[in-house]
Amino acid sequence: xxxxxxxxxxxxxxxxxxxxxxxxxxxxxxxxxxxxxxxxxxxxxxxxxxxxxxxxxxxxxxxxxxxxxxxxxxxxxxxxxxxxxxxxxxxxxxxxxxxxxxxxxxxxxxxxxxxxxxxxxxxxxxxxxxxxxxxxxxxxxxxxxxxxxxxxxxxxxxxxxxxxxxxxxxxxxxxxxxxxxxxxxxxxxxxxxxxxxxxxxxxxxxxxxxxxxxxxxxxxxxxxxxxxxxxxxxxxxxxxxxxxxxxxxxxxxxxxxxxxxxxxxxxxxxxxxxxxxxxxxxxxxxxxxxxxxxxxxxxxxxxxxxxxxxxxxxxxxxxxxxxxxxxxxxxxxxxxxxxxxxxxxxxxxxxxxxxxxxxxxxxxxxxxxxxxxxxxxxxxxxxxxxxxxxxxxxx
Amino acid sequence: xxxxxxxxxxxxxxxxxxxxxxxxxxxxxxxxxxxxxxxxxxxxxxxxxxxxxxxxxxxxxxxxxxxxxxxxxxxxxxxxxxxxxxxxxxxxxxxxxxxxxxxxxxxxxxxxxxxxxxxxxxxxxxxxxxxxxxxxxxxxxxxxxxxxxxxxxxxxxxxxxxxxxxxxxxxxxxxxxxxxxxxxxxxxxxxxxxxxxxxxxxxxxxxxxxxxxxxxxxxxxxxxxxxxxxxxxxxxxxxxxxxxxxxxxxxxxxxxxxxxxxxxxxxxxxxxxxxxxxxxxxxxxxxxxxxxxxxxxxxxxxxxxxxxxxxxxxxxxxxxxxxxxxxxxxxxxxxxxxxxxxxxxxxxxxxxxxxxxxxxxxxxxxxxxxxxxxxxxxxxxxxxxxxxxxxxxxx
Numbered sequence: 206x207x208x209x210x211x212x213x214x215x216x217x218x219x220x221x222x223x224x225x226x227x228x229x230x231x232x233x234x235x236x237x238x239x240x241x242x243x244x245x246x247x248x249x250x251x252x253x254x255x256x257x258x259x260x261x262x263x264x265x266x267x268x269x270x271x272x273x274x275x276x277x278x279x280x281x282x283x284x285x286x287x288x289x290x291x292x293x294x295x296x297x298x299x300x301x302x303x304x305x306x307x308x309x310x311x312x313x314x315x316x317x318x319x320x321x322x323x324x325x326x327x328x329x330x331x332x333x334x335x336x337x338x339x340x341x342x343x344x345x346x347x348x349x350x351x352x353x354x355x356x357x358x359x360x361x362x363x364x365x366x367x368x369x370x371x372x373x374x375x376x377x378x379x380x381x382x383x384x385x386x387x388x389x390x391x392x393x394x395x396x397x398x399x400x401x402x403x404x405x406x407x408x409x410x411x412x413x414x415x416x417x418x419x420x421x422x423x424x425x426x427x428x429x430x431x432x433x434x435x436x437x438x439x440x441x442x443x444x445x446x447x448x449x450x451x452x453x454x455x456x457x458x459x460x461x462x463x464x465x466x467x468x469x470x471x472x473x474x475x476x477x478x479x480x481x482x483x484x485x486x487x488x489x490x491x492x493x494x495x496x497x498x499x500x501x502x503x504x505x506x507x508x509x510x511x512x513x514x515x516x517x518x519x520x521x522x523x524x525x526x527x528x529x530x531x532x533x534x535x536x537x538x539x540x541x542x543x544x545x546x547x548x549x550x551x552x553x554x555x556x557x558x559x560x561x562x563x564x565x566x567x568x569x570x571x572x573x574x575x576x577x578x579x580x581x582x583x584x585x586x587x588x589x590x591x592x593x594x595x596x597x598x599x600x
Numbered sequence: 601x602x603x604x605x606x607x608x609x610x611x612x613x614x615x616x617x618x619x620x621x622x623x624x625x626x627x628x629x630x631x632x633x634x635x636x637x638x639x640x641x642x643x644x645x646x647x648x649x650x651x652x653x654x655x656x657x658x659x660x661x662x663x664x665x666x667x668x669x670x671x672x673x674x675x676x677x678x679x680x681x682x683x684x685x686x687x688x689x690x691x692x693x694x695x696x697x698x699x700x701x702x703x704x705x706x707x708x709x710x711x712x713x714x715x716x717x718x719x720x721x722x723x724x725x726x727x728x729x730x731x732x733x734x735x736x737x738x739x740x741x742x743x744x745x746x747x748x749x750x751x752x753x754x755x756x757x758x759x760x761x762x763x764x765x766x767x768x769x770x771x772x773x774x775x776x777x778x779x780x781x782x783x784x785x786x787x788x789x790x791x792x793x794x795x796x797x798x799x800x801x802x803x804x805x806x807x808x809x810x811x812x813x814x815x816x817x818x819x820x821x822x823x824x825x826x827x828x829x830x831x832x833x834x835x836x837x838x839x840x841x842x843x844x845x846x847x848x849x850x851x852x853x854x855x856x857x858x859x860x861x862x863x864x865x866x867x868x869x870x871x872x873x874x875x876x877x878x879x880x881x882x883x884x885x886x887x888x889x890x891x892x893x894x895x896x897x898x899x900x901x902x903x904x905x906x907x908x909x910x911x912x913x914x915x916x917x918x919x920x921x922x923x924x925x926x927x928x929x930x931x932x933x934x935x936x937x938x939x940x941x942x943x944x945x946x947x948x949x950x951x952x953x954x955x956x957x958x959x960x961x962x963x964x965x966x967x968x969x970x971x972x973x974x975x976x977x978x979x980x981x982x983x984x985x986x987x988x989x990x991x992x993x994x995x
Contacts, residue, residue: 268840445663447871476842
C-alpha cells in the first residue's frame with residue numbers, strides 16, 4: 206500500500222541537518238550536540254527512597270488512572286512554589302501537570318491555532334518546539350535574538366504584518382540555542398506589544414534554575430495582569446527528564462481547553478511520576494539541590510568556555526552565557542558551517558549546525574551549538590581541543 | 601483578553617452529557633460509570649520490587665532522556681510476545697512504545713488526517729477516541745455495531761460515499777461500550793474492504809486479555825499481509841493504567857512518521873515506566889497474572905449480569921459480554937434515557953448515557969453503559985438493586 210500522510214506531518218521530512226545529527230548517535234563520538242542534564246545532577250538516592258515509600262503507602266493511587274489536570278497535591282505544591290519564588294500566578298490562573306514541557310507547546314498550539322495560522326518565535330529557537338508548531342501546520346515567523354534577547358523592534362514589525370498570529374514563543378532565560386537572556390526592559394516591551402496586538406505569549410523556561418552567574422530577571426508571567434501569558438515549567442533539568450513531568454501556569458479559561466486537549470492525547474501524566482515529584486518537594490530541600498546542580502553546571506560551563514577562549518579564541522565569536530546548557534559559537538565568514546560540522550564528526554566530535562534552529566532550516570548561518578552538560582569533563586577537554594585542531598585546518 | 605480558540609478544539613465543547621458525568625465524580629456515588637481496572641488486579645508487590653531494583657541498578661537510564669521510539673529492550677519484548685501469542689508482526693512492521701493507547705489514536709490521526717478528513721468508526725464507540733479524532737478536526741462516520749461486531753455491509757456503504765476516509769477505527773474485542781466481539785468472518789470482511797478501498801484499519805485492543813468466556817478470535821492485525829493495519833495494545837488493563845505505557849505495531853513507514861509526531865508531542869514515554877513493564881515481563885509470569893485477573897473479572901461480570909437478570913430482567917435488554925469491562929443495556933422504548941440517568945444519579949448510582957458514545961452525541965439512544973470493574977462487589981449489588989428500584993418507577 207502506498208501511504209498518504211497528512212500535510213502537516215509531511216512537512217516534517219528528515220532534512221540534511223537531521224541526517225548529520227543521526228551520525229552523532231555513535232557512542233564513540235563526543236556528544237557536544239546533545240542537551241541531556243549531567244547524570245551527577247540527578248538526586249538518585251532521593252528518588253529511590255521516595256518511590257519505595259509511594260509504592261508501599263499509596264500503591265493504588267500510583268497505579269490507577271488519574272485525572273487529566275494532574276495530581277492535585279503536586280498542582281498545589283507547584284502553584285505555591287512558583288508564587289513564592291517567581292511571583293507567578295494570579296487568581297485567574299490555574300496550574301496543570303503535563304508529560305514534559307514539550308506538551309505545553311503542543312497543547313498551546315492545538316488549542317490556539319488552526320492550520321495556516323502564524324506562530325512568532327525567536328530566531329534561532331529550540332528545534333523541538335519549532336517542529337511542534339510545524340506539526341500543526343503553522344507558519345513560523347522569526348524574530349532575531351540579540352545578546353539581551355529578542356529584538357523587540359523587529360517583533361513589532363512582525364506583529365504589524367503577520368497573518369493570524371496566535372502566539373509569541375520565547376525562551377527568555379539562557380535561550381536554546383543562543384544562550385541569551387532577555388533583559389527586563391525587553392520583557393516589559395514584549396509584554397506591552399503582545400497586549401497591544403492581542404497575541405498570547407508562550408514563555409518557556411526550562412533552564413531558569415540553571416543560572417551560574419549574574420542576577421535573576423523577573424519572569425514575563427510575573428507581569429501578567431491581563432491573562433495573556435502561558436508559562437511552561439519543567440522538572441527535567443532540576444530533577445529528571447526521564448520521568449516526563451512538567452507544568453503549565455495559564456489563565457483557567459486556557460488550561461480548561463488544554464485539559465480537553467490532553468485528555469484526547471494521553472489522558473493524564475503518569476501518577477507514580479507525579480507523586481515522585483510531589484514527595485521530592487515535600488520531603489527534601491529542593492532549593493539546596495538546585496544550588497548543588499548550579500555548582501555542577503558552573504564548573505562545566507566555565508571549563509568549556511575557558512577552553513574555547515584558549516583553543517578557538519581567534520576562530521569563533523561567542524557570548525559567555527550566564528547559565529543554561531549551551532554555548533552558541535559563530536564561525537568566521539568564509540567557513541562553510543555544514544562542512545565544519547561534518548569534519549567535526551569525522552574527528553569524533555558532534556556539534557549541532559545552527560541552521561537546525563532556524564524557521565527555514567535550508568537557510569545558511571555561521572553558527573554552531575555546543576553543549577557542556579552531557580559530556581564528561583574529559584569529553585569537554587578532548588572535544589574542544591579537537592575543534593581547535595579542526596579550526597587550524599581553515600587557516 | 602477575549603481568547604480565540606482553534607476550530608478543532610472549539611468543537612469539543614462540554615455537552616449536556618459531560619455535565620451529567622461531572623456529577624458522578626462525587627465519591628458517595630456508586631461508580632458504574634467509570635472504566636478503571638479493579639484495584640486488586642494490580643501486581644503491587646511485583647511493581648515495588650521491580651522499581652526498587654531498577655532505581656538501584658540502572659538509575660541513570662531510568663532518569664535520563666530516552667529515545668522517542670521507546671526503550672529498546674521493551675520494544676523487543678513486546679514484539680516477541682505479540683508474535684508468539686497473537687501472531688502479530690511481520691518483517692515490514694515495527695513496534696513503538698507510547699504513553700498510553702490513546703496516544704496511538706492521537707498519532708494515527710495526526711499523521712494520516714488533514715482537517716476535514718473522515719474517520720470511520722463503530723457506532724457506538726469509545727468517547728475518548730472519538731474526541732481524539734474530533735480534536736484534529738476530523739469528520740466522524742459511524743457504522744452500527746451488532747452482537748457480532750461492526751455491520752460490514754453498512755461499512756461498505758460508508759466506504760462508497762465517504763469523502764477522504766483515512767482510516768477505520770475498531771475495538772474488535774469486548775468493544776467499548778457495546779461489549780460486542782467481532783466474529784472472525786467479519787474481521788476478514790473488514791480487512792478485505794479496507795484493502796479494496798485503500799483505507800487503513802486502526803485496531804484498538806485494550807481489553808483482549810480480559811476474556812472470561814468463549815474462545816479467542818484472531819486479531820485483524822494477524823491477517824495483515826498488506827501493511828494496512830495499525831495495532832494499538834496497552835498495559836493499562838493487565839498491569840497498570842497509572843504508569844501510562846502502551847504500544848503500537850504498524851508498518852515501519854507509518855511508525856517512522858508517528859515517531860516524528862511523538863517527538864513533537866511529548867519527546868518520549870517515561871523511561872522508568874517502560875523499564876518497569878520490561879522487567880515485569882522478564883522476571884514474572886505475565887501469563888499467570890492475566891489468568892488471575894480474568895478470574896477477578898469473571899466473578900464481577902457474572903455478579904453484575906446475574907443481578908441485572910434478577911433485578912432488571914423485564915426492563916432492560918442486553919447481551920452478556922464474554923469479557924471486557926462493560927455491559928451495554930437497552931432501556932425500554934418510551935423511557936427517556938437521559939431522564940433515567942439523571943434519576944439514577946439522584947439514587948447515588950452513576951451510569952453513562954449511551955449518547956456519549958455516538959458520533960453525534962445530540963442524537964437519542966435507549967442505551968446506557970454499566971461498568972463492573974471499578975465498583976466493589978458490594979457496590980455492584982447496591983448499584984444494580986437501586987437501578988431495579990428505579991425501573992419499577994417506570995411501570
